[in-house]
Amino acid sequence: MERKNRPSSIAMSPSLPQPSVSLEDNIVTARLPSGDSCQVYLYGATVTSWKTSDNNERLFLSSAAALDGSKPIRGGIPIVFPVFGPPPKDHATGQLPQHGFARNSVWEYLGKSSSESMGTKADDSVKLDFGLGSSMLSEDMKKKWPHDFGLVYSVTLSKGKLEVQLHVQNKGDKAFDFQCLFHSYFTVKDISKTTVSGLEGASYVDKVRKAETFTEESSDIPITSETDRVYSTPSVPPIVVKEDGKDSLVCTRDALPDCTVWNGWQEKIAGMGDFEPKDAWKRYLCIEPGTVSSWTKLEAGDAWEGSAIFEAKL
Numbered sequence: 070m071e072r073k074n075r076p077s078s079i080a081m082s083p084s085l086p087q088p089s090v091s092l093e094d095n096i097v098t099a100r101l102p103s104g105d106s107c108q109v110y111l112y113g114a115t116v117t118s119w120k121t122s123d124n125n126e127r128l129f130l131s132s133a134a135a136l137d138g139s140k141p142i143r144g145g146i147p148i149v150f151p152v153f154g155p156p157p158k159d160h161a162t163g164q165l166p167q168h169g170f171a172r173n174s175v176w177e178y179l180g181k182s183s184s185e186s187m188g189t190k191a192d193d194s195v196k197l198d199f200g201l202g203s204s205m206l207s208e209d210m211k212k213k214w215p216h217d218f219g220l221v222y223s224v225t226l227s228k229g230k231l232e233v234q235l236h237v238q239n240k241g242d243k244a245f246d247f248q249c250l251f252h253s254y255f256t257v258k259d260i261s262k263t264t265v266s267g268l269e270g271a272s273y274v275d276k277v278r279k280a281e282t283f284t285e286e287s288s289d290i291p292i293t294s295e296t297d298r299v300y301s302t303p304s305v306p307p308i309v310v311k312e313d314g315k316d317s318l319v320c321t322r323d324a325l326p327d328c329t330v331w332n333g334w335q336e337k338i339a340g341m342g343d344f345e346p347k348d349a350w351k352r353y354l355c356i357e358p359g360t361v362s363s364w365t366k367l368e369a370g371d372a373w374e375g376s377a378i379f380e381a382k383l
């Protein structure tokens with residue numbers, strides 16, 4: 070029957086492109102309408118891929134990286150927590166593995182949120198949250214670091230940018246000390262044409278020169294041999310990687326006063342079983358923002374947050 074005064078159909082606005090997020094085989098993949106994408110393994114909550122809309126892979130991942138949970142992933146952005154490097158034997162972290170347990174624990178995917186578009190424009194960023202708590206550690210690890218803690222790691226992908234943020238909560242009744250760092254491996258086209266600026270005047274511990282402390286004099290540091298330095302830059306200026314004299318990556322930091330600059334060079338990389346191809350030392354540079362030159366003390370019930378934003382320029 071034909072209805073009188075039939076309401077006219079409501080005009081629908083064409084649906085706007087949204088970020089897509091999937092969880093498959095313990096890997097979270099996010100893609101923006103702009104074409105930017107990232108991939109995060111629940112193992113270590115390690116970001117293993119960050120591609121900008123030009124389809125350029127910004128992170129270096131070794132082709133021999135163990136991706137089966139048998140050891141930390143070589144490449145991408147492993148998370149260092151609660152200790153950087155070999156743990157000092159006389160410290161509460163003394164029994165833990167190199168760089169702690171966060172990079173070789175299985176994290177939980179807590180979900181995604183995207184920027185509010187209010188239906189007026191396409192969402193242009195997506196935030197992925199991952200959690201790790203004391204109850205998720207192996208019995209062995211719990212014994213080695215018997216603290217009640219909660220970590221929330223957020224990875225935010227937006228056009229040309231990747232933000233990583235770590236929230237640390239002390240859920241126990243005793244204070245604990247920690248260090249943390251984002252051990253980011255970036256791709257570079259040619260290490261011999263790569264420099265790092267933003268560190269002039271900073272003091273650094275040079276692990277290649279007997280772990281002695283120096284002051285950086287160069288405004289544009291060339292990487293010409295094995296480099297393994299922990300810079301302390303309390304005023305957190307942006308750190309800029311330049312390729313062929315042009316800015317290729319800018320790293321801005323919040324509450325992360327230190328930054329390691331690492332390239333193992335030919336000989337060191339030759340001895341690393343999970344680093345392939347062997348000539349890839351020419352095509353990667355680790356820029357690792359963190360807080361590692363001293364301990365951060367977290368009182369019972371307190372929380373701490375640190376973050377870094379990586380912006381692709383080229």
Ligand SMILES: O=P(O)(O)OC[C@H]1O[C@H](O)[C@H](O)[C@@H](O)[C@@H]1O
Nearest residue numbers: 167168276297298329331355357
């Ligand atoms: O082999 P890993 O435990 O992953 O450590 C890889 C590198 O991490 C940091 O950058 C350290 O400063 C280096 O000394 C170390 O070689």
